[in-house]
Amino acid sequence: MAAVPEPSPLPPVPLVDLQKQMAAIGETIQHRMAAVLSGGDFILGGAVGALETRLASYAGVGHAIAVANGTDALQIALMAMGVGRGDAVFVPAFTFAATAGAVVLAGATPVFIDIDDTTLTMDPQHLEDAIEAVRKAGKLTPRAVVPVDLFGRPADYPAIHALAQTAGLQVLADAAQSFGAMQGSGPAARPVGSLAPITTVSFYPSKPLGCFGDGGAILTDDPALAQHCRRLRGHGFDASGEAREVGMNSRLDSLQAAVLLAKLDVFDRELEARAQAAAWYEARLRGHLRTPAGPPDGRSAWAVYCVRAAQRDQLREALRAAGIASAIYYAKPLHLHAAYAAYGDGAGSLPVSERASAEAVALPMHGYLDEPTVTRVCDTVIGALQA
Template sequence: MEFINLKAQYQRIKSDVDARIARVLEHGQYVLGPEVAELESRLAARVGAKHCISCASGTDALLVALLALGIGPEDEVITSPFTFFATGEMIALIGARPVFVDIDPVTYNIDPEKLEAAITPRTRAIMPVSLYGQCADFDRINEIAARHDLPVIEDAAQSFGATYREKHSGNLSTIGCVSFFPSKPLGCYGDGGCCFTNDDGLAKAMMELRNHGQDRRYHHVSVGINGRLDTIQAAVLLAKLEIFDGELAGRNAAAAKYDVRLAGIVQTPKVLPGYTSPYAQYTIEVDDREDVQAAMTAAGIPTAVHYPVPLHLQPVFADRGQGVGSFPHAERAGHRVLSLPMHPYLQDEEIERIASAVQGAVSLKTHA
């Protein structure tokens, strides 16, 4: 059984993917070829943003966004401790200080009620994460940010395709940063990402920063990075965009079946009213996760943990002095979350097999 069935997806779109890649090979514009501009235009139109700037990865998208906002040493950026390492990593990489705020235990996203207390005179931005696909509470976050004249960067690595009160993830704040890593709801065949914004100045800066800070060839107005999306990856994403809405429906159908089958057995994901999710992960909570995961493996069911160690407990941030107990909701989630297979091609019998294995593993622990 596949955790994410990219093989089934490829078989569905093989002719389109192959034809689009062949066109790139024929025209030979492997860097910033016409497919890149086409993709940026279509993505911007989809989320309703004025600008889309493609990048070599979701991590580069975060970096480019931070650089465009002029954030650097001695600055602070508020974010969640319960996320993939890249979120805090890019803040630290430019010399700024990640300031963590605990999560809401239901959505796993940053708790807006704890946000204002973390703001200091050194705060330069707020970077919420739309974890597992569900957006953070951006109305509340943006309201707080506006009161303190702070930009907001949505780490939308996992949430492309999500909506929040009829608005699209990626277009909910100053800048939205998306990942196109293969396992994401919209993924390429390697690394890729993009930034969305409605600010002309930020768009221009990010366009330059992802291309060595050039505003024209060999004329560098800033110190940037080599963060361009490959043309072949843009071609793959254009093919996948053609079936994306159908895949979103497939993901939500699978999640709904999981919800029904696992009700009362484990804690299942809760998508709030007014929100939709692409279910980048379908993540449950269990006691004694290692034992449950071992039982699932023995039953031939792949699982994953997103994420076992919150950022404040990572060795590289040990000098912050924020040990165990600093962010209890993030720490509790790190011990309990378990992601099940999730993709648009899950069959009913596969969902039943997975759910039965979860029920058996949990019952085994209950009666141990």
């Protein structure tokens, strides 16, 4: 029988350390929450309006519409874009279920696209092939593409926009994991939110900008699209109180907005700390296993730090024994899940996504990691690979 490893005498290392963040900014958060409690406007109150202004300005767009979560944000955006029955919407296979789920809930059909092996985001070459295949099959109208900024790295928007323009597709950016990231650098740098005509984000607690529950937002520079999303967020009511169409009930509450406003004050500092942690990981792990590629030009939000390891289970067991958390994103690509199998071509059809699902493992990543902790994680990883 294999020996049971001794528990680590060192403190546990969580994947995301929200307690460290609370120790740093908890007082400001509580102060802002107390203001909401005494003001009493709990739903879409003043704090939500202030948050929307701040988000839009951060992303360099004219409008932000705060909603209940990132999944609703996707669905509302698709509805506002007019996507529905008979439409093909191209989504990566290696993403969270919400990306494709929102397409189905909007009444359209997801078409799964493989990812690039280095960036883990949508492969533009495969997108081009899939648009052509849908056209040839003649059953669905190619209508939209939803690139996902996986793990915080912006997708290949220049290539995707070029293909979308040729094919007449609308582009909706699923930036659930990448608010705060940038494409390009210097004067050409553009923030996530302004990389597509419409973008959705999630404020789930573990996201780089996370609240204390569920939250999300839609970002756009298009006033008509913004107004439509705002209407769809609240049952389809227009300003006169007439229900113009059937909408959703997807409101952000003021307490979550208060949390996010406080966290935005330290957001840039936390993004820099994430990038620093990624650089420490890269320096120590390079040559030992496949490390994630940051964008050559621009910045990732480093929502998740995923390495690739063929011996993933062995690695995770060594981390667990050392008191270090790890996670698998995503154990299966979407075309192999029961709910989405009917939209795909089964095992073997999207090999890069399937391999990433078998190899990717996330190591601790957040805005409060210090170098000794990263070193401890790396030493454990390297020790497991050499065992």
